Amino acid sequence: MTILTKEEAKKIIDKVLAFSKADEMSVTLAGGRTGNIRYARNTVTTAGESYDLSLAVTSVYGKRSGTSTINEFDDASLEKTVRRAEEIAQLAPENPEYVPMLGPQNYVDTNTFSESTAKIDPDYRAKVAFDSIDPCKKKNLTAAGYLEDSTEFYAMGNSKGLFGYNKSTAIDFSVTVRSADGTGSGYVARDYNDVAKFNANTATEIAMQKAMASVNAKALEPGKYTVILEPTAALDLIQNMMRSIDSRSADEGRSFLSKKGGGTRLGEKLFDERVTIYSDPSHPEIPSAGFAIPGGRNGGASDGRTQEKVMWVEKGVVKNMAHSRYWAEKQGVKAVPPPSGFIMQGGTQSLAELIKGTEKGILVTRLWYIRAVDPQTLLYTGLTRDGTFYIEKGQIKFPVKNFRFNESPVIMLNNVEAMGIPSRVNGNMIPPLKIRDFTFTSLSDAV
Amino acid sequence: MKRRDFIQLSGMGLGAVAGASIPILGHTTPIEQMLEPKADAAMKKKLADIALNAAQAKGATYTDVRIGRYLQQYLFTRETRVQNIVNAESYGVGIRVIANGTWGFAATSDVSNEGIAKCAETAVAIAKANAKIQTEPVILAPQKGVGEVAWKTPIQKNAFQIPIQDKIDLLMKVNSEAMKNGAGFVTSNLFFVNEQKYFASSDGSYIDQDIHRIWPNFNVTAVDRQAGKFKTRDGLGSPMGMGYEYLDGLASEKIAGPNGLVGYRNSYDMVEDVIAAAKQAKSKMTAKSVTPGKYDLVLDPNHLGLTIHESVGHPTELDRVLGYEANYAGTSFATLDKWKTKSFNYGSKEVNIIADKTQPHTLGTVGYDDEGVPCKEWDLIKDGILVNYQATRDQVNILGENASHGCCYADNWNSVQFQRMPNVSLRPGKEKLDVMEMIKGVEKGIYIIGRGSYSIDQQRYNFQFGGQLFYEIKNGEIVGMLDDIAYQSNTQEFWNSCVQICDKDDYRTFGSFFDGKGQPAQVSAVSHGSSSTRFNGVNIINTGRKIG
Numbered sequence: 001m002t003i004l005t006k007e008e009a010k011k012i013i014d015k016v017l018a019f020s021k022a023d024e025m026s027v028t029l030a031g032g033r034t035g036n037i038r039y040a041r042n043t044v045t046t047a048g049e050s051y052d053l054s055l056a057v058t059s060v061y062g063k064r065s066g067t068s069t070i071n072e073f074d075d076a077s078l079e080k081t082v083r084r085a086e087e088i089a090q091l092a093p094e095n096p097e098y099v100p101m102l103g104p105q106n107y108v109d110t111n112t113f114s115e116s117t118a119k120i121d122p123d124y125r126a127k128v129a130f131d132s133i134d135p136c137k138k139k140n141l142t143a144a145g146y147l148e149d150s151t152e153f154y155a156m157g158n159s160k161g162l163f164g165y166n167k168s169t170a171i172d173f174s175v176t177v178r179s180a181d182g183t184g185s186g187y188v189a190r191d192y193n194d195v196a197k198f199n200a201n202t203a204t205e206i207a208m209q210k211a212m213a214s215v216n217a218k219a220l221e222p223g224k225y226t227v228i229l230e231p232t233a234a235l236d237l238i239q240n241m242m243r244s245i246d247s248r249s250a251d252e253g254r255s256f257l258s259k260k261g262g263g264t265r266l267g268e269k270l271f272d273e274r275v276t277i278y279s280d281p282s283h284p285e286i287p288s289a290g291f292a293i294p295g296g297r298n299g300g301a302s303d304g305r306t307q308e309k310v311m312w313v314e315k316g317v318v319k320n321m322a323h324s325r326y327w328a329e330k331q332g333v334k335a336v337p338p339p340s341g342f343i344m345q346g347g348t349q350s351l352a353e354l355i356k357g358t359e360k361g362i363l364v365t366r367l368w369y370i371r372a373v374d375p376q377t378l379l380y381t382g383l384t385r386d387g388t389f390y391i392e393k394g395q396i397k398f399p400v401k402n403f404r405f406n407e408s409p410v411i412m413l414n415n416v417e418a419m420g421i422p423s424r425v426n427g428n429m430i431p432p433l434k435i436r437d438f439t440f441t442s443l444s445d446a447v
Numbered sequence: 448m449k450r451r452d453f454i455q456l457s458g459m460g461l462g463a464v465a466g467a468s469i470p471i472l473g474h475t476t477p478i479e480q481m482l483e484p485k486a487d488a489a490m491k492k493k494l495a496d497i498a499l500n501a502a503q504a505k506g507a508t509y510t511d512v513r514i515g516r517y518l519q520q521y522l523f524t525r526e527t528r529v530q531n532i533v534n535a536e537s538y539g540v541g542i543r544v545i546a547n548g549t550w551g552f553a554a555t556s557d558v559s560n561e562g563i564a565k566c567a568e569t570a571v572a573i574a575k576a577n578a579k580i581q582t583e584p585v586i587l588a589p590q591k592g593v594g595e596v597a598w599k600t601p602i603q604k605n606a607f608q609i610p611i612q613d614k615i616d617l618l619m620k621v622n623s624e625a626m627k628n629g630a631g632f633v634t635s636n637l638f639f640v641n642e643q644k645y646f647a648s649s650d651g652s653y654i655d656q657d658i659h660r661i662w663p664n665f666n667v668t669a670v671d672r673q674a675g676k677f678k679t680r681d682g683l684g685s686p687m688g689m690g691y692e693y694l695d696g697l698a699s700e701k702i703a704g705p706n707g708l709v710g711y712r713n714s715y716d717m718v719e720d721v722i723a724a725a726k727q728a729k730s731k732m733t734a735k736s737v738t739p740g741k742y743d744l745v746l747d748p749n750h751l752g753l754t755i756h757e758s759v760g761h762p763t764e765l766d767r768v769l770g771y772e773a774n775y776a777g778t779s780f781a782t783l784d785k786w787k788t789k790s791f792n793y794g795s796k797e798v799n800i801i802a803d804k805t806q807p808h809t810l811g812t813v814g815y816d817d818e819g820v821p822c823k824e825w826d827l828i829k830d831g832i833l834v835n836y837q838a839t840r841d842q843v844n845i846l847g848e849n850a851s852h853g854c855c856y857a858d859n860w861n862s863v864q865f866q867r868m869p870n871v872s873l874r875p876g877k878e879k880l881d882v883m884e885m886i887k888g889v890e891k892g893i894y895i896i897g898r899g900s901y902s903i904d905q906q907r908y909n910f911q912f913g914g915q916l917f918y919e920i921k922n923g924e925i926v927g928m929l930d931d932i933a934y935q936s937n938t939q940e941f942w943n944s945c946v947q948i949c950d951k952d953d954y955r956t957f958g959s960f961f962d963g964k965g966q967p968a969q970v971s972a973v974s975h976g977s978s979s980t981r982f983n984g985v986n987i988i989n990t991g992r993k994i995g
Binding site: 036038040041042043044045046047048050054056067068069070071084087088092093095096097122126129130133142144145146148174175176178182187252253254256258259260261262265268270368369370371372373374375376377378379381382383385402404406408410411441442443444445446447 | 474475476477527528529530532550552553554556573576577580581582583615631632668670671672673674675676677679769770771772773774775777778780861863900901902903904905906907908909911913931933935937966967986988990991992993994995
């Protein structure tokens with residue numbers, strides 16, 4: 001089994017640290033199992049499982065650092081890895097932006113692990129595929145989907161006494177259901193730490209309904225429309241914006257948060273006053289580790305900084321930006337790491353109630369192929385996909401052809417009409433958003 | 448952590464893949480160790496035979512084995528410092544079998560006799576388990592065994608053997624020239640990949656291949672703090688299937704364009720390009736914002752390659768056409784019924800698009816694909832008509848063919864091979880024509896260079912592309928720079944508006960180094976050749992906005 005306990009991990013890390021001759025050394029030890037099943041055309045196409053356990057040593061001399069990795073754990077191999085990291089460090093160029101390692105930290109314990117997810121086996125994955133394919137077959141629909149589960153641990157320690165350990169589980173599921181004639185398509189995605197919250201049949205049902213309801217879409221003229229973005233669609237744009245909340249690029253004058261004449265827009269009201277976005281590793285719906293884990297869902301710093309509750313945007317005002325430790329030190333501010341997931345506050349209405357309260361608008365299930373057009377204004381382009389519908393007088397009237405949009409989340413979050421109850425999307429909490437004047441620039445024939 | 452480690456690129460200014468992340472296969476390894484050879488071909492043959500025999504004993508009717516060593520060296524710098532150097536190695540074996548008419552795949556990093564035998568047995572067990580819910584038994588096109596053969600990318604300088612200091616010196620020179628010439632910021636990167644792949648199959652093939660790829664790239668940013676504006680320009684070099692010699696900057700491989708612009712064929716002068724880039728990023732600050740409307744476009748090969756990739760490369764992937772990618776990348780408008788008519792006008796008569804894995808110096812070129820099929824060239828679009836797709840051994844029967852196109856690829860030993868794009872290229876025009884002459888014929892147009900923002904729908908109808916440099920053409924002459932430009936079109940409409948293609952002397956390849964596809968996602972590298980090409984009456988939108 002490649003999931004080490006906190007004690008087992010600490011024992012190995014301490015042993016490795018004892019070999020160090022460098023000025024500073026950090027060790028990360030990570031491992032786990034990932035499994036997946038993929039299906040298309042109502043049949044399973046691939047399935048697999050893989051295990052990994054590896055240890056990485058970073059040794060530092062002054063401002064030079066070197067990293068070496070190994071997946072053998074006998075004393076001789078561990079020591080060899082340490083020596084190798086030290087050799088690499090001594091040959092490495094100096095990093096003028098090197099910041100000495102952190103000492104011991106207090107990490108909040110979060111509930112990221114679930115036994116039921118850890119127990120997933122090939123039979124369970126095959127059942128998910130069957131539960132998703134079978135109802136589609138019965139209604140003459142075609143399913144293509146993917147389930148991936150992971151059970152992992154991550155431990156880090158350094159020569160200054162820092163130690164952190166987290167074990168976590170996750171599942172990611174998505175399915176696209178298409179009508180037999182290819183004129184209708186629906187999609188659903190679900191992600192959880194605890195697979196007990198997941199039901200493949202119920203999730204697939206949503207994609208099936210959208211596939212059937214989106215058949216024979218009508219073309220509407222492109223232009224500015226009131227839209228209701230379902231959380232899956234809203235996330236894509238807001239996540240892109242959140243990834244750009246970086247202090248250094250703002251200070252350097254090359255960010256949407258840079259101010260004309262110099263400086264940044266920290267403390268300025270940039271969005272509608274109902275917009276509040278924060279992160280919190282202890283959030284019960286999207287728990288994440290109490291410290292940043294590199295290469296995670298949103299990519300994190302690997303320096304062991306504490307993840308705590310951080311307000312990024314409060315009542316429309318930019319409250320915080322993410323910093324590297326170097327840049328924070330240079331600016332004399334707290335080195336807030338980028339969040340591992342974020343929570344956008346919403347309202348109390350359900351999606352159905354948002355639709356009911358809409359005189360004229362477009363319901364958007366999902367956005368696709370989103371690319372930055374202008375980093376200055378965070379203008380993005382992309383398309384709607386897998387179920388786009390026209391709303392009139394509080395009711396869905398008919399499916400519409402997909403649109404290409406060109407829109408900035410900054411502009412969009414100034415045009416908020418209403419927000420619904422947030423739900424989990426890809427490790428974040430996002431409400432459905434009703435936005436006025438959302439810019440569609442052309443039509444697409446794609447289904 | 449998931450299945451792979453990634454280098455997050457947000458904030459690293461790697462324009463071409465901004466916001467994305469670069470996958471790292473395997474574990475960081477000292478370069479000295481990467482240069483030491485692993486098992487030789489004779490040893491690999493022995494190991495492969497263990498897998499072939501073990502799988503057959505368990506009931507496999509077909510088996511292929513890939514013993515792969517994947518080396519990567521990536522350098523990241525900004526201004527005066529090295530941000531990161533990644534040396535990584537991944538070594539292991541992937542075994543794919545057919546049992547009970549169904550594919551099974553397993554992989555292991557335990558490259559011992561026992562490890563391999565066990566892995567082969569697992570692959571057969573997975574195939575048999577999946578066979579129970581399989582409704583489409585595999586039909587494999589025949590492939591005669593090729594015996595014991597070897598193939599190498601014909602490189603002159605192995606990038607992995609070049610001292611790291613030489614590479615740092617080059618990037619520091621690039622960065623300092625950028626700053627000297629007006630850039631506010633600069634990032635520069637080098638990517639090197641070496642795949643040492645040994646393939647064996649129950650057809651009787653034992654194929655040893657050594658494949659090299661290189662990608663130099665930079666991004667310069669000019670900033671006007673008073674105006675609160677910034678503009679960027681990415682490098683115009685291309686990823687190539689070459690060694691370090693690509694960075695020699697040979698004068699003979701430069702193609703002169705209008706206004707002192709330079710195109711790079713099979714040799715790249717990174718320093719020359721960054722000097723131009725720094726000046727051009729500054730000029731973009733004061734470039735005129737475009738008036739939206741219809742324009743004739745003259746597209747440079749370094750730009751057009753991405754449009755070819757997205758609007759021809761992806762829609763002609765047979766697995767997309769059939770629905771295997773429906774939940775991720777999407778399907779395709781280029782359906783089998785359109786192809787069967789033999790008269791589907793993908794483009795104008797000028798448009799001849801080929802697929803190949805044989806063009807020298809390109810990313811797609813290898814001797815054999817990852818299911819042991821010798822590489823070749825074939826037509827996708829002939830005189831504007833859709834005539835074929837990209838297919839693998841288990842797909843060509845759908846096209847009524849009995850030999851694979853050789854489009855199978857896996858990005859690592861532990862990834863299962865599947866259909867990936869070969870090089871897809873636009874044939875040059877037959878008449879003598881350079882880009883200066885082409886521009887002379889344009890009354891109201893825009894000349895676009897370099898890879899910019901790109902987006903296309905999941906069936907590849909509607910697309911929007913930006914670029915790095917935009918020049919306004921009025922009455923046959925370039926009159927100045929433009930900004931805030933993207934063109935929006937429909938694939939079929941766009942390719943039917945193609946009216947003129949420069950000749951073979953203008954031909955160059957563009958490349959995509961980290962093209963993503965599949966679940967779990969795999970990357971691949973692919974080139975797209977073309978000469979400068981003219982498209983008439985394309986819709987241009989203005990992308991300028993104001994916030995706050």
